[in-house]
Amino acid sequence: MGPALRISGHGALAITLKGLAAGETAVLATYIRTPQIGAGLQPAPISLSCRERSGDPVNETILTGTPDQLKRLSPLLAREPRIPAGLAQTIESLLDNYLRSDYKIDCRGKLLDLGSRTHIMGILNVTPDSFSDGGLYADPARALEYAREMVSQGADIIDIGGESTRPGAAPLTEAEELRRVVPIIERLSTEIAAPISVDTYKSSVAKKALDAGASIVNDISGLRFSPDMAQVVADSAAAVVIMHIKGTPRDMQVNPVYGDVIGEIMEYLDESAAIALKAGVGRNRIMIDPGIGFGKTLEHNLAILDRLDEFRALGFPIVLGTSRKRFIGTVLDIAEPRDRVEGSAATVALGIQRGARIVRVHDVGHMTKVARMTDAVVKQKQ
Numbered sequence: 001m002g003p004a005l006r007i008s009g010h011g012a013l014a015i016t017l018k019g020l021a022a023g024e025t026a027v028l029a030t031y032i033r034t035p036q037i038g039a040g041l042q043p044a045p046i047s048l049s050c051r052e053r054s055g056d057p058v059n060e061t062i063l064t065g066t067p068d069q070l071k072r073l074s075p076l077l078a079r080e081p082r083i084p085a086g087l088a089q090t091i092e093s094l095l096d097n098y099l100r101s102d103y104k105i106d107c108r109g110k111l112l113d114l115g116s117r118t119h120i121m122g123i124l125n126v127t128p129d130s131f132s133d134g135g136l137y138a139d140p141a142r143a144l145e146y147a148r149e150m151v152s153q154g155a156d157i158i159d160i161g162g163e164s165t166r167p168g169a170a171p172l173t174e175a176e177e178l179r180r181v182v183p184i185i186e187r188l189s190t191e192i193a194a195p196i197s198v199d200t201y202k203s204s205v206a207k208k209a210l211d212a213g214a215s216i217v218n219d220i221s222g223l224r225f226s227p228d229m230a231q232v233v234a235d236s237a238a239a240v241v242i243m244h245i246k247g248t249p250r251d252m253q254v255n256p257v258y259g260d261v262i263g264e265i266m267e268y269l270d271e272s273a274a275i276a277l278k279a280g281v282g283r284n285r286i287m288i289d290p291g292i293g294f295g296k297t298l299e300h301n302l303a304i305l306d307r308l309d310e311f312r313a314l315g316f317p318i319v320l321g322t323s324r325k326r327f328i329g330t331v332l333d334i335a336e337p338r339d340r341v342e343g344s345a346a347t348v349a350l351g352i353q354r355g356a357r358i359v360r361v362h363d364v365g366h367m368t369k370v371a372r373m374t375d376a377v378v379k380q381k382q
């Protein structure tokens with residue numbers, strides 16, 4: 001098995017190399033003590049440790065150091081024949097991805113400058129049965145009014161969904177989903193400058209929504225439920241949010257189990273991004289979402305939030321959707337989703353600090369203020 005890499009860090013960075021032989025690890029140990037990467041200097045040089053994971057026959061080697069030290073290590077390893085070919089380049093690419101913040105997403109000609117500030121994706125569910133606001137905006141006139149209101153409160157994107165994907169939800173017919181979303185998109189696209197996203201996993205719905213004026217497809221399945229979804233996105237020059245889900249909305253919360261929740265989600269998202277790229281979707285049109293609440297327990301959701309920065313290593317901007325979700329209600333003992341505003345605000349602030357570039361929210365006015373304040377702190381630190 002070749003080396004697999006993961007990167008994380010709050011200050012110092014840690015790169016996990018999985019599958020290195022003992023001799024290769026020994027070579028690494030030699031190189032991290034060289035003067036070129038900080039041996040004998042301050043801050044302390046790169047450190048190396050090894051560990052065995054329970055149930056996993058492949059040991060892990062962990063390199064910890066500053067970004068500058070780790071970057072100086074790469075060219076040294078590139079000239080070392082005893083190190084697996086390509087490892088140095090992979091480490092360098094991983095670091096570049098992790099440290100990047102200047103993403104610009106092209107939504108059919110509408111540009112989202114995600115490096116300037118956190119962007120707000122306002123949720124518009126035109127459904128009778130969504131978990132938080134089902135029925136409130138099923139009436140087209142009310143939906144349009146609410147969309148305009150969210151834009152005035154700071155929404156950069158309006159995400160329109162016609163099918164509830166709450167836990168236990170049954171699938172909706174294509175005809176009914178189209179009946180709900182297409183007229184709203186047609187009307188709204190002529191009234192607002194903000195990009196419109198369609199929240200669907202059906203390629204046929206996505207195509208007609210894009211024809212109606214949408215410019216982003218938000219696919220909870222990560223391009224997996226409809227085999228031609230990636231091609232629809234590519235052909236339309238649309239942007240796409242690739243989300244992780246374990247199972248389907250109907251069964252996803254029935255005892256979801258992971259061996260390595262972060263590693264498995266990252267692998268899924270990386271594979272889905274490869275599907276998009278192969279179909280012709282540009283890198284500047286791809287966003288990723290770890291799928292909080294979609295086939296995850298409370299512990300899984302909290303781990304994703306805590307380690308959200310690790311997803312930065314994939315090289316795509318992170319979309320975070322925690323708004324009003326059940327795990328917040330569980331932690332705070334709040335049954336009514338609309339009363340989870342403060343809990344949602346905490347997750348939004350933490351998510352931005354960990355690297356989220358877009359937050360998908362119900363309470364646009366409140367969360368715009370949370371995002372602006374968090375941005376000020378994060379940018380000042382940078």
